[in-house]
Amino acid sequence: MSDFLSDYTSGGKAGSNTSSGTGPAPKRRHRIAFNAPVILAFTALSFAAMLSNYLTGGIANRLLFITRHGSMLNPLMWLRMFTYVLGHSSFEHWLSNFLIILIVGPMIEEKYGSRRTLVLILVTTFATAAVNNLLFHTGLIGASGVAFALILLSSFASYQEGTVPATLILVAVLYIGREVVNGLTADSISQFAHIVGGFIGCAAGFALNQAKAHDAK
Structure with a gap:
């Protein structure tokens, strides 16, 4: 009995831990997770484009x-209809767009996947450039159109088939309504x-969620 008590008080528990191969829990090492590769690559390419513009005056x-x-x-006409989205007139212009893209974009990419996110960016980029070049003679630069596409798409986060999200209505009224009003006045931003x-x-938003609902059936 005394041997048992001496073992217990002198660290018998520690001995049992040692025999079972357990010890102090190792510290977890936190690592950077590249959770949204398309959004991160888009951001990096745009920053590089802005830097190259500064370096070339x-x-x-x-x-x-x-x-x-x-x-x-x-041929450069067709190339610029995609690459214009990487350029920005100033750091403030770049920051205003990519603060939105970096906040909203990862959620979109995680929900719908990298391939669909890339397609959305490319379609928005080309469609905006095509309509601008057909209807206007002003130059177009920056990722504003992509940022707004992501904002509107994010309002479908709680979408259910057969419904129209109230968040979508509010975002459409506040954002698109404001842009229509601003478009009637002179503005340096398109x-x-x-x-x-x-x-x-x-x-x-409607197309992707309809497809998702169809796949779930």
Whole structure:
């Protein structure tokens, strides 16, 4: 009995832990999770484009990152209809767009997948450029349209088949309504790009959720 008590008081428990191979729990090492590769790559490419524009004194934007009305026979015309979304007129312009994209984009990519997120970005980019070049003679630069598409799409987070989310109505009224009003006044930012991006985000929200509901059946 005394041997048992001495073993218990002198660390018998520790001995049992040692014999079972257990010890102090190892410290967990936190690592960076690249949870949204498309959004992260988009952000990195756009930052690189902005940096190249600063280093070239604005030449990069004029050559590659602004799309405007022109000859469709020019190969650069087609290239700029995609690359303009990477360019921005200033760091503040870039920051205002990518703060939204980095907040909303990962949620969209995790919900719908990287491939669909990439398709949404490409479709929004091209559609906005195409309509701008057909209807206007002003240059278009920046990811504003993509940011608005992601904002509108995010309002479908709690979408249920056969319903229209109240969040979608509020976002549409507040964001698109504001852009329509602002578009009637002179503005250095293309309000039109915001509106097109918003409508594409709405269409994508309905289409993606309908497809998801169909797959679940």
